[in-house]
Amino acid sequence: MSGPAWVAHYLKQNMRRSKIVLVDAKPSFAKQALMMQAFETYYPGMIDVHLSNDIDNQRVVKVDRATRTVETAAGLKIKADVANIIAPQRAAAIAINSGCAEGDWCPVKPTSGTTKRRRSAWRPNPGRRSTYPSGKPVRPTGTTSLPGVDCRGR
Numbered sequence: 001m002s003g004p005a006w007v008a009h010y011l012k013q014n015m016r017r018s019k020i021v022l023v024d025a026k027p028s029f030a031k032q033a034l035m036m037q038a039f040e041t042y043y044p045g046m047i048d049v050h051l052s053n054d055i056d057n058q059r060v061v062k063v064d065r066a067t068r069t070v071e072t073a074a075g076l077k078i079k080a081d082v083a084n085i086i087a088p089q090r091a092a093a094i095a096i097n098s099g100c101a102e103g104d105w106c107p108v109k110p111t112s113g114t115t116k117r118r119r120s121a122w123r124p125n126p127g128r129r130s131t132y133p134s135g136k137p138v139r140p141t142g143t144t145s146l147p148g149v150d151c152r153g154r
Helices: 003-016 032-042 091-098
Strands: 018-025 046-049 059-066 069-072 078-081
Touching: 003 032, 018 069, 032 046
Parallel strands: 018 046
Antiparallel strands: 059 069, 069 078
16 A cells, blocks of 8 residues: 555545545656556545646645645645655766666666666665675675676776
């Protein structure tokens, strides 16, 4: 269950008149068709989604704490008791500059952790004991650079 669905489930059980308003500066989001279907099936009328398009830019440009209002570049003003503003996210500059990214993200193969864009680039999974593709264990160094990782495909 995604973040909005968890919140919607809680609100449906405990605060039935509540509403969730999602505002995104991008025109789509991951698993959008599935999420929209779930929103309509399980939480009809409870979740409003505002995505950017060619005419309306839904990027948040102003948050007024005094009036509890969030405003988008398109002029949409949303009054909220609780607002969770998440900054725009994208791949790090090193990944984009080295050619590992497609758009704002670095697509990876879930079975191996390697990038889909370059054969030799690899990202460790922080949720389990990780090893390099060679089988050598990863020893955390406290830095984001890993020895032997090359996103340039050399």
